[in-house]
Amino acid sequence: MDKKQKMQQLRVFAAEIRLETLKVIASRGFGHVGGSMSMADAMAVLYGEVMNIDTKNPRWEDRDWFVLSKGHGGPVMYATLGLKGYYPMESAYTLNQPGTDFPSHTDRTKTVGVDLTTGSLGQGMSEAVGAALGNKVQGRNSHVFVAVGDGECDEGQIWEAAQFAAHYKLDNLVCLVDDNKRQLDGAVADVMGHGKGIGAKFDAFGWNVINVEDGNDVEQIYDAIQAAYQVKGQPTCLILNTTKGKGATFAEPSGAHSSQPTQEQWDEAIAASEAELAAIRAQK
Ligand SMILES: Cc1ncc(C[n+]2csc(CCOP(=O)(O)OP(=O)(O)O)c2C)c(N)n1
Known part of the structure; x- marks a missing residue:
């Protein structure tokens, strides 16, 4: 398969993930859509192309790891893993219900x-x-991917970890910053800004930094990860310039952090997402 076909597959996968994410959250009625x-x-890029995983053996020791540090985004992970076949997708339609295996985080x-x-x-x-660090010490060739929010980067713990990762030359670590410019209470720049920018901070901490102009473009994300793989002796940080709520009709315009839409709004959003998936599938 050539790259063009691969990217088309990833665009379809991303649209499937969006639709399923909406369905997972709709099963509870409210949640972290944005x-x-x-x-x-x-x-889609990580689980559709990049990561070396075995869905039949989820704890395979040589796998690539993914950590959703912004754990409130659980639904997008449940959609992705369900579509990959880790479990029947429907089982995630119990999000955050008593006794569920799919908690909010x-x-x-x-x-x-x-x-x-x-x-x-x-x-x-x-x-x-x-x-x-553990995988490196054990001589494994795998990578660890971690996704953090731009609001999450207000946490001091991010920067202690960043300093540690650079000091120990963890070139098997790729941090993806979901730079959607908004956190829980509003714009990150208003709540607690990042001075010269999150990328400049990671750079100052000794990381290789790649700015991904459109962090909702699978090809740009894919290319950035391939570039990260070329860098030795440093961890890499990808600044993904993204849109909060991307593709959710009731959430994208406001960039809302969590949403509790009406049934009518859910129906409209799911129909729009289904139409978007069909349109992307029709592209060649
Ligand atoms: C230590 C801690 N403080 C506060 C919260 C509550 N909280 C959950 S999400 C969130 C905002 C996160 O913003 P961001 O990282 O930008 O997330 P995104 O916009 O990508 O959803 C906050 C403050 C938390 N989960 N953990």
Whole structure:
């Protein structure tokens, strides 16, 4: 398969992830739509093409790892893993119900395919750094990918972990910053800004930094990860310029953090997402 075909497959996968993410959250009626939808394209690239995984053996020791440090984006992960066949997709339509294996925030003890438990912002980054160091010490050739939010980058723990990762030359670690410009209470720049920018900070901490102009474009994300693989002796940070709520009719215009739309709004959003998937499938 040539690259053009691969990218088309990834665009379809991203649209499937968006649709399923909406369905997963709709099963509960409310949830973190914004920060789930902004991540769909990155998830498609990671799980559709880049990551070396075995869905039949989720804890295979030589696998690539993925840590959703912004654990409130759980639904996009459940959509992705369900579509990959880790479990029947329908089982995730129990999101955040009593007794579910699909809690609001990702939990490795509950959901098949989740590598590490997250939800308290900042902690997933440290966990990912630990996993990357562990894999290196054990001589594995695998990579650890960690997704953090731009609001999450307000946590001091992110920067302790970043410093550690650069010091130990963790070139098997790739951090994806979902730079959707908004956090829970509003614009990141208003709540707690990042001075010269998150990329400039990672650079100052000794990381290789790649700015992905359109972080909702699968090809740009894919190319950035290939470039990251070429860099030795440094961890890489991808700044994904994304849109919060991307593809959700009721959330994208406002960039809302969490949403509780009416049934009518859910129906409209799911229909629009189905139409988008059909349109992308029709592209050659
Ligand atoms: C330590 C900690 N403090 C506060 C929260 C509550 N919280 C959940 S999501 C969120 C905003 C995160 O913003 P961002 O990282 O930009 O997420 P995104 O926009 O990608 O959803 C906050 C403050 C938390 N989960 N953990």
